[in-house]
Amino acid sequence: MSDNLIEQLTVDDPADAGAVSTLRERLAGAASAQGLVDVAFRTVETPVGALLVAATETGVVRIAYPAEGHEAVLKSLSLTIGSRVLRDTRRFDDLCRQLDGYFSGRRRHFEVPLDLRLAHGFRLEVLAHLRTIAYGATETYAVAAAASGRPRAVRAVGTACATNPLPLLVPCHRVVRSDGTMGGYLGGLEAKRFLLDLEAAA
Amino acid sequence: MKHPFDQAVTEHGAVVLRVCRAVLGPVEADDAWSETFLSALRAWPDLPDDVNVRAWLVTVAHRKAIDVRRAQGRAAVPVESLPEQPSRPDEQPDAALPDTALWAALAALPTKQRQCVAYHHVAGLPHAEVAAIVGGTAAASRRSTADGIATLRRTYLTEDVSTYV
Incomplete structure (x- = not known):
């Protein structure tokens, strides 16, 4: 019986979990109101897996597939942008609604501010071009290279797609090989197939 | 700190x-928690990477608990109209706080004993770290902790037995 006391003081009470998550929501609100957050994030369940979505004050800065390892991505954002990284579900209400619409075939464009600070140089130019490829359309790596101003940089376009910090919002899944096969995708080929089929059907 | 906060x-x-509940009681604990993590977030990038994060957070919480108590003293001044309090339907004291009797027993302890019990037993910090937070020597912290626990065994556990058996 004497150990009951120590145990009760020490115990991680599961009943506290609800209180802690309420407090975390409130913390996220207060912290962003005070401009203390470098990177806000949450995860979103989608038909192509649980996506990590992360944003700065400027806009959405990163979307990551499970294959990239969400924890590793957060660590890298912490190093490159800032370590005030905080979970914030409400910050992404609008984006989540748009993702819902997209995956149910109702939405063709995303209208959210983007922060493209993680892309540089030619890759940034490629991303800018990718944003002009229409919903449901595809383009070959070669065409994308020419449209980005460097017709011979086909491989570099492949790299730009493979390192796209904002898949879905910057539609690198619409770039395919000239032989008609899909080419690679940072979310896995199954995800790329799913997205192309979704857009073709809508 | 380079790690995500x-x-x-x-x-x-x-x-x-x-x-926070052990030191301040369940009602004020929420505010102290929020103040602690806001302040920790502000300081986070400048915190050395090798710091013991839990001990550091408890140190911040210790200071915030003192602030909350002070603010409470000042807030006792009557005002014309009360600021609007948002209702919190999620906070049902009985359901959410099964340890109410424990916090009540802790509240009856002298401040230093309560702090030492909270930081050593609830937070799991060694006596030397507790001493660094509350002041004095590790031996004094150990004594305060032991005295606090001895009192709790008399007050809290007997209460427990008489109430629930």
Whole structure:
């Protein structure tokens, strides 16, 4: 019986979990109101897996597939942008609604501010071009290279797609090989197939 | 600190809440928790990478608990109209706080004993770290902790037995 006391003081009470998550929501609100957050994030369940979505004050800065390892991505954002990284579900209400619409075939464009600070140089130019490829359309790596101003940089376009910090919002899944096969995708080929089929059907 | 701050909230959020409840009681604990993590977030990038995060958070919570108590003293001044309090339907004291009797027993302890019990037993810090937070020597912290526990065994556990058996 004497150990009951120590145990009760020490115990991680599961009943506290609800209180802690309420407090975390409130913390996220207060912290962003005070401009203390470098990177806000949450995860979103989608038909192509649980996506990590992360944003700065400027806009959405990163979307990551499970294959990239969400924890590793957060660590890298912490190093490159800032370590005030905080979970914030409400910050992404609008984006989540748009993702819902997209995956149910109702939405063709995303209208959210983007922060493209993680892309540089030619890759940034490629991303800018990718944003002009229409919903449901595809383009070959070669065409994308020419449209980005460097017709011979086909491989570099492949790299730009493979390192796209904002898949879905910057539609690198619409770039395919000239032989008609899909080419690679940072979310896995199954995800790329799913997205192309979704857009073709809508 | 180069690590994401959120990791510290995930790992230590629940413990810090229990520490705040042990030191301040369940009602004021929420505000102290919020102040602690806001202040920790502000300081986070400048924190050395090798610091013991839990001990550091408890130190911040210790200071915030003192602030909350002071603010409470000042808030006793009558005002013309009360600021609007948002209702919190999620906070049902009985359902959410099964340890109410424990916090009540802790509240009856002298401040130093309560702090030492909270930081050593609830937060799990060694006596030397507790001493660094509350002041004095590790031996004095150990004594205060032991005295606090001895009192709790008399007050809390007997209450427990008489109430529930």
